[in-house]
Amino acid sequence: MLRDITLGQYYPANSVLHKLDPRVKLAGTMVFIVSLFAFRSAEAYIGATLFLAAVIRISKVPLKFMLKGLKSIIFLMMLTVVFNLFLTRGTVVFRLGFLAVTEEGIETAVFMAIRLVYLIIGSSVMTLTTTPNDLTDGLEKAMRPLGKVRVPVHEIAMMMSIALRFIPILLEETDKIMKAQMARGADFESGGLIQKAKNMIPLLVPLFISAFRRANDLAMAMEARGYHGGEGRTKMKPLVYRGRDKIAYLLLLLYLVLMFLVNRIGFFAGLI
Amino acid sequence: MAIRIEHLNYIYGAGTAFEKHALRDINLDLPDGQFIGMIGHTGSGKSTLIQHLNGLLKGTSGAVYYNDKNIYEEGFEMKRLRSRVGLVFQYPEHQLFEADVFTDVCFGPKNLGLSKEETESRAYEALRLVGLKEKYYKVSPFELSGGQKRRVAIAGILAMNPEVLVLDEPTAGLDPKGRDDILDQVAKLHEEKKITVILVSHSMEDVARYVERIIVMNKGQVMFDDAPRKVFQHYKELEAIGLAAPQVTYLMHGLQERGWKVPADATTVEEAAGAIIEYLQKS
Ligand SMILES: Nc1ncnc2c1ncn2[C@@H]1O[C@H](COP(=O)(O)OP(=O)(O)OP(=O)(O)O)[C@@H](O)[C@H]1O
Numbered sequence: 001m002l003r004d005i006t007l008g009q010y011y012p013a014n015s016v017l018h019k020l021d022p023r024v025k026l027a028g029t030m031v032f033i034v035s036l037f038a039f040r041s042a043e044a045y046i047g048a049t050l051f052l053a054a055v056i057r058i059s060k061v062p063l064k065f066m067l068k069g070l071k072s073i074i075f076l077m078m079l080t081v082v083f084n085l086f087l088t089r090g091t092v093v094f095r096l097g098f099l100a101v102t103e104e105g106i107e108t109a110v111f112m113a114i115r116l117v118y119l120i121i122g123s124s125v126m127t128l129t130t131t132p133n134d135l136t137d138g139l140e141k142a143m144r145p146l147g148k149v150r151v152p153v154h155e156i157a158m159m160m161s162i163a164l165r166f167i168p169i170l171l172e173e174t175d176k177i178m179k180a181q182m183a184r185g186a187d188f189e190s191g192g193l194i195q196k197a198k199n200m201i202p203l204l205v206p207l208f209i210s211a212f213r214r215a216n217d218l219a220m221a222m223e224a225r226g227y228h229g230g231e232g233r234t235k236m237k238p239l240v241y242r243g244r245d246k247i248a249y250l251l252l253l254l255y256l257v258l259m260f261l262v263n264r265i266g267f268f269a270g271l272i
Numbered sequence: 273m274a275i276r277i278e279h280l281n282y283i284y285g286a287g288t289a290f291e292k293h294a295l296r297d298i299n300l301d302l303p304d305g306q307f308i309g310m311i312g313h314t315g316s317g318k319s320t321l322i323q324h325l326n327g328l329l330k331g332t333s334g335a336v337y338y339n340d341k342n343i344y345e346e347g348f349e350m351k352r353l354r355s356r357v358g359l360v361f362q363y364p365e366h367q368l369f370e371a372d373v374f375t376d377v378c379f380g381p382k383n384l385g386l387s388k389e390e391t392e393s394r395a396y397e398a399l400r401l402v403g404l405k406e407k408y409y410k411v412s413p414f415e416l417s418g419g420q421k422r423r424v425a426i427a428g429i430l431a432m433n434p435e436v437l438v439l440d441e442p443t444a445g446l447d448p449k450g451r452d453d454i455l456d457q458v459a460k461l462h463e464e465k466k467i468t469v470i471l472v473s474h475s476m477e478d479v480a481r482y483v484e485r486i487i488v489m490n491k492g493q494v495m496f497d498d499a500p501r502k503v504f505q506h507y508k509e510l511e512a513i514g515l516a517a518p519q520v521t522y523l524m525h526g527l528q529e530r531g532w533k534v535p536a537d538a539t540t541v542e543e544a545a546g547a548i549i550e551y552l553q554k555s
Pocket residue numbers: 284285292294312313314315316317318319320321
């Protein structure tokens with residue numbers, strides 16, 4: 001039951017996108033999001049759609065998984081659409097009681113919906129094709145310059161990767177403890193708020209004890225293997241840009257330029 | 273009060289990239305009062321299967337009947353089933369949470385809505401049955417040894433007076449004495465309270481001494497389901513799936529190959545010794 005909540009829902013597959021350097025994918029996601037918000041025209045959205053479709057195709061991840069992330073924002077999306085639809089001033093198309101739907105409102109609502117959907121799918125592409133560990137590695141390396149101004153980049157990255165590693169373990173543990181207590185007649189569903197909170201005690205006590213024990217064991221194991229912070233620490237698999245990464249950067253640049261042109265002078269003119 | 277399982281399948285993470293078909297077409301009849309051993313290699317689906325017996329997992333397809341009532345039917349009292357089929361999990365750490373042992377054992381009966389007196393008398397009875405010394409009743413369960421924790425965990429389930437007791441590897445991580453103590457205790461329970469006991473284990477040796485029926489699991493399927501001496505006849509197949517028959521089975525088969533006329537189906541050392549002595553006296 002708890003397994004349905006996935007964080008960092010990596011989907012293993014053998015595609016170029018999976019093999020790309022995580023920094024490229026981070027940059028790519030950023031570029032895509034910027035392009036969504038910077039260029040506002042029907043032509044630009046056609047361009048973004050083509051780009052997204054191509055990337056999804058290359059990733060070899062079934063579309064079903066890409067769309068899963070959308071479930072969590074359906075409510076937010078409806079809210080945005082409704083607000084934009086009714087609260088934008090302009091040429092009235094029709095009225096619903098005291099609410100007026102305008103041409104501009106319809107346009108904004110549609111664009112906002114598309115943006116939100118693309119935003120979620122775009123970031124899903126990254127998390128689905130990159131393991132959480134690669135992602136933190138990429139972030140650490142990308143943020144390295146911040147180390148010069150005394151930002152503890154390595155420590156932050158280490159904490160992130162440990163946290164990411166522990167989330168599924170703790171979820172699994174929670175699942176097991178819940179089952180063990182349900183076998184003793186515990187009830188985690190019914191009752192009022194206070195009763196519910198009380199009912200959580202048989203779950204939380206074993207969970208915390210186990211989390212502390214694990215944290216303790218991990219700290220011990222790290223020290224036993226000579227871990228002493230980031231200074232002078234090398235990587236087993238250092239991130240190095242390869243040919244495909246450079247090509248990917250070029251393609252991203254090309255995408256930005258094309259989008260800029262398309263947005264300025266129309267779709268077909270832009271492509272020529 | 274019997275449990276019947278029909279065409280049960282279970283898939284973990286159905287519809288995700290990590291689908292795992294953990295149980296395949298399981299059909300079992302678990303009548304009252306039996307002492308059953310369930311054996312299988314790591315990952316063969318034992319823990320998954322027993323969680324279906326009290327409805328903690330719901331089969332992807334198939335059905336489970338408790339006293340001829342389908343437990344997946346609308347309106348079935350799941351909570352009552354859980355008190356009738358007691359399931360002790362692999363790790364006692366997953367269920368101990370109270371400040372002292374006695375209060376922890378009271379948790380189950382309290383959830384059944386029993387009075388304070390009834391709850392406490394059941395807790396005492398359960399702790400006595402698992403053979404935990406009285407001086408530990410007021411100790412924090414986290415200060416106990418592994419074997420003692422396991423006893424408390426079993427008592428926590430026994431206090432609910434189940435008709436079926438399912439133990440998932442109750443001897444994992446215990447020394448030989450601790451292991452024998454717990455298993456002897458469980459066997460005594462079976463005798464005294466006439467409850468059905470299902471003992472999940474890796475070790476044939478453990479199981480052979482106590483049970484009247486063995487269910488062998490392999491890759492999510494029931495491979496053998498028979499009396500121990502019958503199951504051990506297939507010792508070659510058992511080896512092929514990473515299990516082994518008890519040592520005496522090998523001894524008796526070895527003797528047979530050398531021309532000794534001894535029965536090969538002895539399951540315990542005592543039985544084998546008796547058969548060998550009998551043979552030697554005759555010849
Ligand atoms: N919560 C879960 N999510 C996904 N897969 C699982 C889960 N629990 C078990 N599995 C998988 O299902 C299969 C059966 O697991 P199960 O725990 O039932 O085996 P087992 O026979 O009890 O093994 P062991 O002797 O190691 O306890 C295994 O392949 C396991 O990886």
